[in-house]
Amino acid sequence: METFRLNDGNQIPKLGIGVNQVRSADVGPALAHAFEAGYRSVDTANTYLNEVAVGRAVRDSGLPREEIYLATKVWSTDSTYRRMAVAIDRTLERLGADYVDLLLVHQQYGDYNGAWTAMEEAVAAGKVRSIGISNFNHRRLTDLVSRATVLPAVAQIERHPYFQQREQKEFLERLGTVVTGWFPLGRGDRELLAEPLFAELGQKYGKSPVQVILRWHLQDGTVVIPGSTDPAHIRSNSELFDFALTTQEMDRIAAMDRNKRFHNLPELVERVIFQSMRTDYDKRQR
Ligand SMILES: NC(=O)c1ccc[n+]([C@@H]2O[C@H](COP(=O)([O-])OP(=O)(O)OC[C@H]3O[C@@H](n4cnc5c(N)ncnc54)[C@H](OP(=O)(O)O)[C@@H]3O)[C@@H](O)[C@H]2O)c1
Incomplete structure (x- = not known):
């Protein structure tokens, strides 16, 4: 990989x-x-309520722990x-x-600054290898x-061809921070996946429109973590490393940006909801 x-x-x-949003029962399969298709990296979160199942699937894979990149997120109530x-230990x-x-x-x-200090200490204690942020505005x-x-x-x-966040991405890159695009497929948005440009490029390279989108992310320097429980999709989403888009093709996809996000709560509403969510993750996910 x-x-x-x-x-x-x-x-x-x-x-x-x-x-x-993958139920614990579906995480294992x-x-x-x-893993069979060659993935060695999993992205979960406390709020996905499936960390127990993710941990079990990693152990059941029989792969050495150090071969798997395990990423998770602690919610803002912590x-x-x-x-x-405390949340790091429970996680x-x-x-x-x-x-x-x-x-x-x-x-x-x-208090994300206080939380960050605890995360820095977790790195020093060997509990965490790398630390990062999610959904921070400038x-x-x-x-x-x-x-x-x-x-x-x-x-x-959030990042996909309809919502590219160029300024934020460039600022992060100046910090040496690697961007991971969530909703890399616009959450499977039909209009996005049916864009004629992806079909055209897919035909040229013998790839699907989804593979073209994922390849664009990679060549643009972002990590991709597409979500799927469909075995055929999981496999095809991994077949991204045997073709390359040209600079002109990358530019044509860059020109598709329309500042359209698929997660679109006003910040005040988001803050109220996000800060009042229950944090009883241990009991709720088994
Ligand atoms: N940091 C954050 O706040 C945040 C927020 C959201 C998501 N994320 C992370 O980003 C990951 C990806 O986001 P997401 O899963 O919500 O959205 P996504 O990857 O953009 O899209 C997933 C959707 O696309 C479909 N899909 C996947 N591969 C496909 C293919 N080859 N052909 C056709 N359809 C395909 C899936 O359905 P099938 O199951 O049928 O394949 C699913 O409905 C999440 O799982 C999560 O780890 C992070």
Whole structure:
């Protein structure tokens, strides 16, 4: 599996599988197909309520732990120094893991600076290899970076051809922060997947429109973590490393940006919802 180098010296696989909204019962089969197809990276989160199942699937794979890149996220209700320290230990217990490769603070709310300090300490304690952020706007990102000792190694942002976030991506790249695009397929949006340009390029390279989109992400320097429970999709989403788009083709896809996001809650609503969510993850996911 090809990797990107992170600003902390670690490597992250360019391709992983995301398990957002995948029920625990479906995680095992999906990850077994993924490992079989060559994936070595999984993206979960406390709020996906499937970390126990992810940990079990990793162990059941029989692959050495160090061959699998395990990423998870702690929710904003645990964004204080003390709560984050506890949340990290609980997360490791649910995953049945001694460490995670990547830990992200899931949202930009709460005392994210205090939470970040606890994350930095978790790196020093060997519980976490790399730390990063998810869904931070420019203002909160600059606030965090101005106080941090360790810069974010990875930032997850919504990203697909209709919503490319060029400025944010370039700012992150100046920090040496690798971008992971979530909703890389616009959450399977039919209009996006049916864009004639992807069919045209797919025909040229003997690839599907989805493979063309995922290849564009990779060549644009972003990690992709497409979500799927369909064995055929899981396999084909991994077949991205035997073709390359030209610069002109990359530019044509860049020109498709229409500033259209698929996750679109106003920030005030988001903050109220996100800060009042229950955090009883241990009981709710088995
Ligand atoms: N940091 C954050 O706040 C955040 C937010 C959202 C997501 N994420 C992460 O990003 C990952 C990816 O996002 P996502 O899964 O929500 O959206 P996505 O990857 O953009 O799209 C997933 C959808 O596309 C379909 N799909 C996948 N491969 C396909 C293929 N080859 N052909 C046709 N359809 C295909 C899937 O259906 P099938 O199952 O039928 O294949 C599913 O409905 C998540 O799993 C999660 O790990 C992070």
